[in-house]
Amino acid sequence: MHTARPLDxxxxxxxxxxxxxxxxxxxxxxxxADSLPFAIDEARCRHVAEQVVPLLTRTQxxxxxxxxxxxxxxxxxxxxxxxIERLKNEHRCDRMAAEEISLxxxxxxxxxxxxxxxxxxxxxxxxxxxxxxxxxxxxxMINQLIPPEPRMALA
Ligand SMILES: [Fe+2]
Numbered sequence: 001m002h003t004a005r006p007l008d009x010x011x012x013x014x015x016x017x018x019x020x021x022x023x024x025x026x027x028x029x030x031x032x033a034d035s036l037p038f039a040i041d042e043a044r045c046r047h048v049a050e051q052v053v054p055l056l057t058r059t060q061x062x063x064x065x066x067x068x069x070x071x072x073x074x075x076x077x078x079x080x081x082x083x084i085e086r087l088k089n090e091h092r093c094d095r096m097a098a099e100e101i102s103l104x105x106x107x108x109x110x111x112x113x114x115x116x117x118x119x120x121x122x123x124x125x126x127x128x129x130x131x132x133x134x135x136x137x138x139x140x141m142i143n144q145l146i147p148p149e150p151r152m153a154l155a
Contacts, residue, residue, distance in 0.1 A: 007070045007146065015067060015142065018059040019135050025055055026128040029101075033124040037117035042109060049105035052098045060091045063138070074145040083141060090134045097127045 028048050035041060068084045104120060107113040113120070
Protein backbone atom coordinates (compact mmCIF):
# COMPACT_ATOMS: atom_id res chain seq x y z
CA MET A 1 0.00 0.00 0.00
CA HIS A 2 1.38 3.40 -0.96
CA THR A 3 0.67 6.47 1.11
CA ALA A 4 0.13 9.93 -0.30
CA ARG A 5 1.42 11.82 2.73
CA PRO A 6 4.86 13.45 2.78
CA LEU A 7 7.55 12.18 5.15
CA ASP A 8 7.61 13.81 8.56
CA UNK A 9 10.49 14.13 11.01
CA UNK A 10 9.58 10.87 12.75
CA UNK A 11 9.62 8.99 9.42
CA UNK A 12 13.05 10.42 8.62
CA UNK A 13 14.29 9.28 12.05
CA UNK A 14 12.91 5.78 11.37
CA UNK A 15 14.64 5.74 7.98
CA UNK A 16 17.91 6.72 9.64
CA UNK A 17 17.55 4.01 12.30
CA UNK A 18 16.70 1.43 9.61
CA UNK A 19 19.84 2.33 7.66
CA UNK A 20 21.91 2.01 10.85
CA UNK A 21 20.33 -1.43 11.48
CA UNK A 22 21.28 -2.49 7.94
CA UNK A 23 24.85 -1.23 8.32
CA UNK A 24 25.14 -3.08 11.67
CA UNK A 25 23.99 -6.25 9.87
CA UNK A 26 26.71 -5.63 7.25
CA UNK A 27 29.36 -5.33 9.99
CA UNK A 28 28.13 -8.61 11.55
CA UNK A 29 28.30 -10.32 8.15
CA UNK A 30 31.79 -8.97 7.53
CA UNK A 31 32.97 -10.23 10.93
CA UNK A 32 31.37 -13.58 10.17
CA ALA A 33 33.07 -13.78 6.75
CA ASP A 34 36.41 -12.92 8.39
CA SER A 35 35.89 -15.62 11.02
CA LEU A 36 35.41 -18.46 8.52
CA PRO A 37 36.15 -21.31 8.90
CA PHE A 38 37.67 -21.78 12.35
CA ALA A 39 36.62 -18.83 14.52
CA ILE A 40 32.86 -18.70 13.95
CA ASP A 41 30.79 -17.18 16.73
CA GLU A 42 27.85 -19.59 16.50
CA ALA A 43 25.40 -17.50 18.55
CA ARG A 44 26.05 -14.44 16.38
CA CYS A 45 25.84 -16.53 13.22
CA ARG A 46 22.46 -17.92 14.34
CA HIS A 47 21.23 -14.43 15.16
CA VAL A 48 22.25 -13.13 11.71
CA ALA A 49 20.67 -16.16 9.99
CA GLU A 50 17.38 -15.50 11.77
CA GLN A 51 17.37 -11.71 11.41
CA VAL A 52 18.62 -11.07 7.89
CA VAL A 53 15.30 -11.69 6.07
CA PRO A 54 12.95 -9.97 8.60
CA LEU A 55 15.28 -6.96 8.81
CA LEU A 56 15.42 -6.51 5.04
CA THR A 57 11.67 -7.01 4.70
CA ARG A 58 10.85 -4.48 7.44
CA THR A 59 13.21 -1.77 6.20
CA GLN A 60 12.35 -2.24 2.51
CA UNK A 61 8.59 -2.15 3.09
CA UNK A 62 8.92 1.12 5.00
CA UNK A 63 10.94 2.66 2.17
CA UNK A 64 8.60 1.45 -0.56
CA UNK A 65 5.48 2.66 1.25
CA UNK A 66 6.79 6.04 2.46
CA UNK A 67 10.19 7.05 1.12
CA UNK A 68 9.94 6.24 -2.58
CA UNK A 69 6.56 7.93 -3.17
CA UNK A 70 7.87 11.03 -1.40
CA UNK A 71 11.13 11.07 -3.37
CA UNK A 72 9.13 10.69 -6.56
CA UNK A 73 6.92 13.65 -5.61
CA UNK A 74 9.86 15.78 -4.46
CA UNK A 75 11.87 15.24 -7.63
CA UNK A 76 9.12 14.74 -10.19
CA UNK A 77 11.63 13.91 -12.89
CA UNK A 78 12.23 10.99 -15.19
CA UNK A 79 15.73 10.59 -13.76
CA UNK A 80 14.41 10.28 -10.18
CA UNK A 81 11.81 7.75 -11.34
CA UNK A 82 14.60 5.69 -12.92
CA UNK A 83 16.68 5.88 -9.73
CA ILE A 84 13.71 4.76 -7.64
CA GLU A 85 13.09 1.86 -10.00
CA ARG A 86 16.75 0.86 -9.64
CA LEU A 87 16.50 0.98 -5.83
CA LYS A 88 13.37 -1.19 -5.96
CA ASN A 89 15.16 -3.73 -8.16
CA GLU A 90 18.03 -3.78 -5.66
CA HIS A 91 15.48 -4.49 -2.91
CA ARG A 92 14.24 -7.54 -4.81
CA CYS A 93 17.78 -8.84 -5.49
CA ASP A 94 18.90 -8.22 -1.91
CA ARG A 95 15.83 -9.96 -0.49
CA MET A 96 16.46 -13.07 -2.61
CA ALA A 97 20.14 -13.04 -1.61
CA ALA A 98 19.14 -12.63 2.06
CA GLU A 99 16.98 -15.75 1.83
CA GLU A 100 19.91 -17.70 0.34
CA ILE A 101 22.22 -16.43 3.07
CA SER A 102 19.78 -17.35 5.82
CA LEU A 103 19.38 -20.90 4.48
CA UNK A 104 23.14 -21.28 3.93
CA UNK A 105 24.09 -20.09 7.42
CA UNK A 106 21.46 -22.31 9.05
CA UNK A 107 22.74 -25.30 7.03
CA UNK A 108 26.33 -24.44 7.97
CA UNK A 109 25.41 -24.34 11.67
CA UNK A 110 23.80 -27.79 11.33
CA UNK A 111 26.93 -29.04 9.52
CA UNK A 112 24.89 -29.80 6.38
CA UNK A 113 26.06 -27.09 3.99
CA UNK A 114 27.27 -28.36 0.61
CA UNK A 115 29.24 -25.16 -0.10
CA UNK A 116 32.88 -24.56 0.73
CA UNK A 117 33.75 -21.95 3.36
CA UNK A 118 35.41 -19.93 0.58
CA UNK A 119 32.14 -19.85 -1.38
CA UNK A 120 30.16 -18.88 1.71
CA UNK A 121 32.65 -16.06 2.34
CA UNK A 122 32.22 -14.77 -1.24
CA UNK A 123 28.44 -14.96 -0.85
CA UNK A 124 28.48 -12.95 2.39
CA UNK A 125 30.89 -10.32 1.01
CA UNK A 126 28.91 -9.89 -2.21
CA UNK A 127 25.76 -9.35 -0.19
CA UNK A 128 26.99 -6.85 2.38
CA UNK A 129 28.87 -4.84 -0.23
CA UNK A 130 25.64 -4.50 -2.25
CA UNK A 131 23.65 -3.51 0.84
CA UNK A 132 26.26 -0.88 1.82
CA UNK A 133 26.17 0.60 -1.70
CA UNK A 134 22.38 0.58 -1.65
CA UNK A 135 22.22 2.38 1.72
CA UNK A 136 24.74 4.98 0.48
CA UNK A 137 22.62 5.60 -2.66
CA UNK A 138 19.46 6.03 -0.62
CA UNK A 139 21.13 8.37 1.87
CA UNK A 140 22.45 10.48 -1.03
CA MET A 141 18.97 10.68 -2.59
CA ILE A 142 17.35 11.60 0.72
CA ASN A 143 19.93 14.34 1.38
CA GLN A 144 19.61 15.67 -2.16
CA LEU A 145 15.83 15.62 -2.50
CA ILE A 146 14.52 16.02 1.04
CA PRO A 147 16.38 18.88 2.75
CA PRO A 148 16.00 18.68 6.55
CA GLU A 149 14.87 22.28 7.21
CA PRO A 150 11.35 22.09 5.74
CA ARG A 151 10.90 18.76 7.50
CA MET A 152 11.89 20.26 10.85
CA ALA A 153 9.16 22.87 10.42
CA LEU A 154 6.56 20.12 10.24
CA ALA A 155 7.23 18.99 13.80
FE1 LIG B 1 16.43 0.43 0.41
